[in-house]
Amino acid sequence: MSNEQVIGEAVAVCGECDWVMRVPPRAAGEAAQCPRCGHHVAPPAQPDHQRPLAWALATLVMLGLVFAFDFLSFSTRGVAHSMSFFDAARAMSGHDYPSLGVLLFMTTAGLPAAYLLALVCLLVQAARRRSGAMSLALARTLRPLEPWMMADVFIVGVLVSLIKIVTLADVAIGTSFVAFCIYALLLLRTFTLIDWVSLWQNLAPMPVTDTHLETARTGASQDAVACRGCGMAYQPHRHGRCPRCNRRPVSNALDRIQLTWALLVTAVILYIPANIYPIMSTTSLGSTDPQTIIGGVLHLAHTGSWPIAAVIFVASVVVPISKIAALAWLCLAATHGWHDDSRSQMRLYRITEKIGRWSMIDVFVVAVLVALVRAGALMAIEPGPAALCFAAVVIITMVAAHTFDTRRLWGATFERDSP
Ligand SMILES: [Zn+2]
Ligand SMILES: [Zn+2]
DSSP states (O other), rough: OOOOOEEEHHHEEEEOOBBEEEEOOOOOOOOEEOOTOOEEOOOBBBBHHHHHHHHHHHHHHHHHHTTTOOOOEEEEEEEEEEEHHHHHHHHHHTTOOOOHHHHHHIIIIIIIHHHHHHHHHHHHHHHTOOOOOHHHHHHHHGGGGGGGGGHHHHHHHHHHHHHHHHHTTTEEEHHHHHHHHHHHHHHHHHHHHOOOHHHHHHOOOOOSSSSSEEESBBBGGOOOOOOOOOOEEEHHHHHHHTTTTTOOOOOSSHHHHHHHHHHHHHHHHHHHHHHHSOOEEEEETTEEEOHHHHHHHHHHHHTHHHHHHHHHHHHIIIIHHHHHHHHHHHHHHHHOOTTTTHHHHHHHHHHHHGGGGGGGHHHHHHHHHHOBBBOTTTTEEEHHHHHHHHHHHHHHHHHHHOOOOOOGGOOOOOOOOOO
């Protein structure tokens, strides 16, 4: 029997290891996995688009409620004060760190709101099987945004900040914080319910092309790639752009490993001021006490808050350093062709990619404390320059992980395009 297949619904190129495979039709709840690297080439199938639509709308409503009530309240020695969710972002802007304020607002509420609204539009269009060039461009953009939504990380940041100041003042959780926790859970659930394969199929059915691809071989050996936008397998040299969504193929003109290296070096350089300068300073009764990341961890350990000291130490020191080290090792493995254990390397990459965003905890802790602890001369907390440097380290390492081409771990070589 010939293993030659027509490009269409049934043949896919794995975006992570470049393996060409048949994808049989999925029953409801069934996902399709790459036999070589375990990547989910198709998420669990959904019977229709009603469920993700309902969850996305519920998430939007809950996000609206977050803005309607008090988030946290604080009182010490007769000075009481409560903060809304929006105050956390506004406080950072008020202390000469508008970029951190924007970052906090966008990663926890702005980006998710835009994502959910766009998703609702796409799901409605998919149900009607009508779409235009605009909606295809929107669908291409949405999925890569998912790791940048950090509502879950923010919750951990809030809990850590509450434990940090519970000995200094009375703090209470507001209705808005409860709404925020429900919103974060709904958001995570919505992500898992989106069946991108059938969503794309309804927005723009896969066009029939006359190209033949052999399964159980690499895509590179047949000049085929998986479209980074819609997942369709196509041949860039024959088709130019993706025949379905019109996305341009990723250019090989730029050596992506060099780009990853450059980002890693930048992250290492920024990690130095992130540790030398204070991340925040506490002013209490006239005396100011600046605190570095490590200083904060040691202070927590001395006062007996071991679990919180451990959380901050892991998020701010262990995760960024091991992430940079792991990506550097993967770059070396890809460059020097160390492909003895591609599966383990792939697993290391996936862990690195998943945990990176959790480093943002300490930046969120600073933002919450700055907004919450405002008792004039009695007690106030200000952000330090290290907060900015550290946030930059987290973002740059996340981008570095994104630029890394995992197909290289499987020995794929790509000829350079000469545009
Ligand atoms: Zn694969
Ligand atoms: Zn495409």
